Ligand SMILES: NC(=O)c1ccc[n+]([C@@H]2O[C@H](COP(=O)([O-])OP(=O)(O)OC[C@H]3O[C@@H](n4cnc5c(N)ncnc54)[C@H](O)[C@@H]3O)[C@@H](O)[C@H]2O)c1
């Protein structure tokens with residue numbers, strides 16, 4: 001493929017080195033939390049967030065007082081976003097049906113979708129108080145019918161952020177803790193003297209949070225690997241450099257390690273966007289982080305055709321993919337690996353992040369190859385059941401089962417089948433035989 005990199009980000013080797021440092025820090029901290037419980041949690045909260053309240057859990061009075069700090073406008077805006085997110089989550093919930101089918105006469109098979117019984121929702125708040133993340137995990141768990149929803153968020157500038165707490169509360173969280181990073185994730189997974197453990201951890205976070213969830217997977221469930229934000233813009237000359245530059249920097253501001261990638265078939269747009277990014281970085285208030293991300297992880301990839309652009313985009317499997325071309329639906333039909341798509345210049349990733357209704361907790365680091373983002377279905381476990389309603393069916397399935405068990409050498413299993421054939425089929429089936 002004759003693609004040209006007009007700008008390249010850190011190499012895979014450099015990224016792997018960053019990962020291995022994070023892995024070690026997380027492993028040590030999780031062990032400490034598991035062994036020492038609340039004492040370790042308090043120490044880490046002191047060390048990383050300089051925050052050690054009497055209790056990390058907020059009382060109802062504290063929650064009410066924080067919510068009272070918000071203006072009517074702010075509360076209405078939060079409610080508007082939650083209304084959008086709830087509507088879409090409810091429609092998605094309705095798309096998941098319990099089923100029961102008769103696959104042969106007398107053979108009934110079914111499945112039921114059962115909510116996870118307790119979840120821990122992480123709502124990030126180191127750099128920005130991520131109000132929207134509360135809607136995305138807590139509200140979605142609520143729509144799924146999860147009976148115990150725990151929510152953790154770090155202190156922001158030394159105290160609980162009123163808007164985040166309001167969003168968590170309005171979304172339906174049952175227990176709220178002002179606790180961040182590895183200490184929050186570790187406490188929710190292992191449980192401590194003051195926090196009962198949960199069955200599943202969900203929500204986005206920085207590299208430490210995402211890695212902590214990854215290491216705990218198995219012991220608890222997790223939604224997906226949702227680490228530092230990534231964004232990709234796929235554009236041709238139907239759009240201009242200012243729009244592309246704005247969309248790239250908008251997401252690069254998340255942190256110092258947020259990849260932003262432009263994929264285009266227009267050299268003029270590629271060069272124009274790079275120049276425009278330099279101009280915007282002079283005036284964007286969050287330029288400090290955005291410029292670090294752009295310097296270390298920004299990429300501009302020039303392709304010869306839409307087919308090449310499609311292949312590059314599927315290979316990178318970016319978390320957010322904004323498509324602004326003369327054939328947006330062509331990409332919708334053909335993209336196979338990504339977190340979420342944003343089609344056409346009228347919408348954008350910020351809409352998805354904050355308000356439009358699709359979930360913003362999305363796969364990063366190529367996890368889009370094997371999973372989509374957080375949604376109501378992630379909180380539901382699909383469990384099967386079966387029953388046989390006639391003697392004939394019991395004997396028929398039993399005969400097949402008996403032979404198939406012996407094919408694998410399982411005589412005890414075969415006996416489970418044979419006893420049914422004898423009782424319901426009225427035939428005596430010896431080992432290895434079967435009623436016809
Ligand atoms: N993939 C997604 O769906 C998605 C969505 C939204 C946000 N995000 C990402 O979430 C992240 C939020 O990051 P954030 O840092 O602002 O908030 P955060 O809440 O994820 O992390 C803050 C916590 O990190 C811990 N921490 C900070 N430095 C540490 C260190 N050196 N060692 C150990 N722990 C440390 C602290 O305990 C702090 O409470 C961003 O990277 C953003 O891109 C991802």
Ligand SMILES: [Zn+2]
Nearest residue numbers: 229251254353
């Ligand atoms: Zn974002």
